Structure formats: structure tokens, C-alpha cells
Amino acid sequence: MTKAAKVLIALLLIFSFVCGDFYTLKAQAKTSQTAVVNAYSLHIRNKASLKGKIIGYVKKGKKVQVLKTEKKWTYIKYGSTKGWVSAKYLSMPKNSG
Secondary structure: OOHHHHHHHHHHHHHHHHHHHHHHHHHHHHHOEEEEEOOOEEEEEOOOOOOOOEEEEEEOOOEEEEEEEEOOEEEEEEOOEEEEEEHHHEEOOOOOO
């Protein structure tokens, strides 16, 4: 294989990784939603469990970014904090996202 062919293959591989990451990030941005906290003070935990360490809290009426939901727990971002909250204390507005 010539040197030019190797360089071309390397460039194609780099391009495919860059484009793949771009489209993944774009898809994640489209699927993220906003939710409103409906508990007086909602604990943010490091694990999806009541045994998870409390790493922050969110007051009632504040908006959070929903990153994913698993069973009865939702992984959120609030300010610079990311963690798990009980999904039953979040309300999803009709026009979220």
C-alpha cells in the first residue's frame, strides 16, 4: 500500500469519528428535555437510589435538564451539578425540549 493511500485512509477514519461525534451530540441535544421540580426541596444524588450520597438539591418550581430516565429515577443537570432524582417529583411541560 502506498503512503498516499495510507494517509487517505487515516484522514477518512478521522473524518468519520469527528462526524459521528457531531451527529451523536446533535441527537442528544434534540432528546434532552426540561422538567420542573414539584417537591419543596428535591435531593440530587450520585446514584439512582435512596442510599446514594446527596450531592445537591433543587427547590420547587426550578427547571432542570433531563438527561435520561431509568425506572423511577431521572438523571438531571441543574447548574453545574449532574445527578439522580426521583422521577415522581418532576413535571414535564408539554412543550419541553
